[in-house]
Amino acid sequence: MDALPDLQRRKLALSLTPADEALLQQLCAHIGTAAPALLAGFEQRLAAFDEAQSPLPDSARLLLHETLPQVLDRLLSGALDADYGRERCRIGAEHAQMGISPVWYLGAYAHYLTHLMPQLEASGLPPTRAVQALLKAALLDLSLALDCYVTHRDANLAEMHDHHGALAHLPMATLVVTGELDIVYANPAFGGMFGTESALLRGLPLGHVIDTMPLQALVRQAMEADVPAQTLTLQATNGQASVPALVTVQRIRHQAADAAPVRMLLVMEDRRAQAQLTRDLFNAQTVAGIGTWQVQTPGMFELTPQAARLFGWTPGVPATLQDLLGCVHPEDRVRVEQEWHAALTTGRFREECRVHTSARIRWLELRGSLEADSTRRLIHAHGTVLDITERKRAEHTMERLAFYDTLTGLPNRTNGTMLAQRLLEHARAQQCGASVMYVDLDRFKDINDAHGQSVGDAVLLSVAHRLGGLCGPRDVLCRVGSDEFICVHLREPGEDPQLQGQRIAEAISTPVTVEHLTFHTSASIGVALFPEHGDEVEHLLQQANAAMGDVKARGGGVLLYTTALGERLQRRLALGARLAQALAQGELQLYYQPKVHLPSGELSGVEALARWHTSEWGWISPAEFVPIAEERGLVGALVEWGLARASADLRQWKAQGARRLPHIAVNVSAAQMMDERFPERALQIVRSHGAEPAQIDLELTESALMNDPDRARQIASQLVAAGFRLSIDDFGTGYSSLARLQGFPVAQLKIDMSFVRTMVSDSGSHAIVATIISMARALRLQTVAEGVEEESQAQALTQLQCDEAQGYLFAKPMPADALWEQWLR
Numbered sequence: 001m002d003a004l005p006d007l008q009r010r011k012l013a014l015s016l017t018p019a020d021e022a023l024l025q026q027l028c029a030h031i032g033t034a035a036p037a038l039l040a041g042f043e044q045r046l047a048a049f050d051e052a053q054s055p056l057p058d059s060a061r062l063l064l065h066e067t068l069p070q071v072l073d074r075l076l077s078g079a080l081d082a083d084y085g086r087e088r089c090r091i092g093a094e095h096a097q098m099g100i101s102p103v104w105y106l107g108a109y110a111h112y113l114t115h116l117m118p119q120l121e122a123s124g125l126p127p128t129r130a131v132q133a134l135l136k137a138a139l140l141d142l143s144l145a146l147d148c149y150v151t152h153r154d155a156n157l158a159e160m161h162d163h164h165g166a167l168a169h170l171p172m173a174t175l176v177v178t179g180e181l182d183i184v185y186a187n188p189a190f191g192g193m194f195g196t197e198s199a200l201l202r203g204l205p206l207g208h209v210i211d212t213m214p215l216q217a218l219v220r221q222a223m224e225a226d227v228p229a230q231t232l233t234l235q236a237t238n239g240q241a242s243v244p245a246l247v248t249v250q251r252i253r254h255q256a257a258d259a260a261p262v263r264m265l266l267v268m269e270d271r272r273a274q275a276q277l278t279r280d281l282f283n284a285q286t287v288a289g290i291g292t293w294q295v296q297t298p299g300m301f302e303l304t305p306q307a308a309r310l311f312g313w314t315p316g317v318p319a320t321l322q323d324l325l326g327c328v329h330p331e332d333r334v335r336v337e338q339e340w341h342a343a344l345t346t347g348r349f350r351e352e353c354r355v356h357t358s359a360r361i362r363w364l365e366l367r368g369s370l371e372a373d374s375t376r377r378l379i380h381a382h383g384t385v386l387d388i389t390e391r392k393r394a395e396h397t398m399e400r401l402a403f404y405d406t407l408t409g410l411p412n413r414t415n416g417t418m419l420a421q422r423l424l425e426h427a428r429a430q431q432c433g434a435s436v437m438y439v440d441l442d443r444f445k446d447i448n449d450a451h452g453q454s455v456g457d458a459v460l461l462s463v464a465h466r467l468g469g470l471c472g473p474r475d476v477l478c479r480v481g482s483d484e485f486i487c488v489h490l491r492e493p494g495e496d497p498q499l500q501g502q503r504i505a506e507a508i509s510t511p512v513t514v515e516h517l518t519f520h521t522s523a524s525i526g527v528a529l530f531p532e533h534g535d536e537v538e539h540l541l542q543q544a545n546a547a548m549g550d551v552k553a554r555g556g557g558v559l560l561y562t563t564a565l566g567e568r569l570q571r572r573l574a575l576g577a578r579l580a581q582a583l584a585q586g587e588l589q590l591y592y593q594p595k596v597h598l599p600s601g602e603l604s605g606v607e608a609l610a611r612w613h614t615s616e617w618g619w620i621s622p623a624e625f626v627p628i629a630e631e632r633g634l635v636g637a638l639v640e641w642g643l644a645r646a647s648a649d650l651r652q653w654k655a656q657g658a659r660r661l662p663h664i665a666v667n668v669s670a671a672q673m674m675d676e677r678f679p680e681r682a683l684q685i686v687r688s689h690g691a692e693p694a695q696i697d698l699e700l701t702e703s704a705l706m707n708d709p710d711r712a713r714q715i716a717s718q719l720v721a722a723g724f725r726l727s728i729d730d731f732g733t734g735y736s737s738l739a740r741l742q743g744f745p746v747a748q749l750k751i752d753m754s755f756v757r758t759m760v761s762d763s764g765s766h767a768i769v770a771t772i773i774s775m776a777r778a779l780r781l782q783t784v785a786e787g788v789e790e791e792s793q794a795q796a797l798t799q800l801q802c803d804e805a806q807g808y809l810f811a812k813p814m815p816a817d818a819l820w821e822q823w824l825r
Helices: 003-014 018-046 058-077 082-098 103-123 127-167 188-194 213-223 272-288 305-311 321-327 330-346 389-403 413-430 444-451 453-470 499-509 537-553 563-568 570-585 622-631 635-655 678-688 702-706 709-722 763-778 791-799 816-824
Strands: 173-178 183-186 229-235 242-251 263-270 291-295 348-357 360-372 378-387 434-441 476-479 484-490 512-514 517-519 523-530 557-560 589-597 603-614 618-620 663-667 696-701 725-731 748-751 782-785
Touching: 003 082, 003 127, 018 103, 018 127, 082 127, 103 127, 173 188, 188 242, 188 263, 213 229, 213 242, 213 263, 242 272, 291 305, 305 348, 305 360, 305 378, 321 330, 321 348, 330 348, 330 360, 360 389, 413 434, 413 476, 413 484, 413 537, 434 453, 434 499, 434 537, 444 453, 453 476, 453 484, 453 499, 453 512, 484 499, 484 537, 499 523, 499 557, 523 537, 537 557, 537 563, 563 570, 570 603, 570 622, 570 635, 589 635, 589 816, 603 622, 603 635, 603 816, 622 635, 635 663, 635 678, 635 696, 635 816, 663 725, 678 709, 696 702, 702 709, 702 725, 709 725, 748 763, 763 782
Parallel strands: 523 557, 603 663, 663 696, 696 725, 725 748, 748 782
Antiparallel strands: 173 183, 173 263, 229 242, 242 263, 291 378, 348 360, 360 378, 434 484, 434 523, 476 484, 512 517, 589 603, 603 618
């Protein structure tokens, strides 16, 4: 409201007339120099009030001393005009903001009027009229002052309402204070932390509740536009509470920054629960041998004795991040540091690394929870250190089983193929040639048959050792079969492409002596050249294998792949073209090989196997046409045909009254495990042919799951959700492991026949089969042994608690009508 109309309205309400103002001017002139003495007496009188003892800042006391004479002089001057009204409101607002109580005004008026009475009597002015004029002027002045206090109070209440709405329900103790640390607002969590009623704290200095000395440095930093945070121990002034807390201070910015009063936001996170948690962790680590660490002072790690021992650090000595990174193996250091900095954003830290301690390598698992501010500066953190050395050794053992041949220690086929492809890529980058050799020992089966598996293994070890001695540090050597090896050799410029193959042949031809027996060994070796014959290792191996087969038929030696050999591959191309036609015209047949439950001998299921007979070539082996289907992109159609045929046979057997419908296992390709449409398509095929997915087992290869594990896991989960059951076929020949398969929803493992066939005579194969069965049982997976041909194998598998088996011992693959007659009718 404009000061002039409001002032006139107040004068009318008080009947304050120009005549009254004239009397006041006369009284003011009569008093003259007596006014300062009256003011001094007033200040002395106010000092006797208890409220006057409340501490005011020096700036406030100076302002009070300067403004009170202005108020009283103007009051007696009689010039109660618009300028007076505006100046009076300004001074009243300053007094209200300083926190000067209105009771001071009452004391001022009472003292001033009382001591003016003698002056009034001596003035000769009409006493009644003069007293009335003084009272009217005092009431006018008091009404303006009280309005300033009401306005200030309303603003405070609005501010209190805003703070309450924003901060009341926060779990952390939260305060809004002035620059002098007077409490503007305290939420209930603050009151609960220090055992007081937060609503009663408004206006009180924070120092009345807690010792504010530890806060001073943080407040100064916050005034400089920083947002400091520090863990402090807050002491209640009544001595009843000592609270460890993480304190964050931030200045509250207003749009009108110059005019707005200073406000600070204090957030106090109670750390008593964390302190108890730390004590609990210390107790737990004593029992479990797990070290713990924490960061309370930014940049400094506090390690428990167990954690320090695991890191190889001095117990009781704080460490920086760089100190601990210095303990980490150089090959792991960058990765650990990158993960730590990433955790400043995510809040979670987890990494496995090696450390050097007492001339040995130890594996550690590091975990932690981090809290950082908006600038990614660490506030505090805590976590654990776990020694996983033994676990890593076990994983290494499992990796060896999955990636390497157990007899020779050489890479197995899958691992060797990957290594060979990398070598070819290196050769391409270096613009040099390579020889890809397929090595097959001649008549090795005769050694096994005549002298036993152990002698045969000794011969293989000797041959592998010789081959390893011939291979350079960059060459790749792997064992891909019982008596087959692959060697990929980087050629020197101008080197004869067959030279390395001839060296291998000569090394193998040197007699091998085992247990006083001498064996004259030899090999058939096929050679394909990179880049002359191709740039993909699988293609080159195919060519080398073709050359090896050709030279073996001639009695052995070394043979370079040629165009003539390539012509023989035309059959494969012709078969590929004919296969597409056969699928379209329904020329393929589905055979079934029974699986039996080993403990009872009862039929537990069947495996569906595709068979192909043509008038031109007769029976064509699946080992020949299935790879062709994969090469030509027909494997999807082949699998879908198998699903449709198997489902139709199930429907027919059910209609014929089969005494028990078997689960049918159908092989699925790696490509389909990458196709997001396959689960829906498989479900539609099965149901459209009258069967349910619960009757179908889908057999997957290890490579189908491991090429892209995340995507394969998603597809596998969708298949299981649709009702299918999943099995891993030929387990042990790929590069997966049981630990890696644990995340996939598989129900059954099929142990590869290469292990089963030799498990009775070969202790290594027996150990592999026993390990697979034992770990599968631990993971609640069923096991099926493939290729069981002898009763001794079935007995050994039963003793190892293998669940099911299939092989010629029980039945050969047969057409659907034969299966009906022999097993289902």
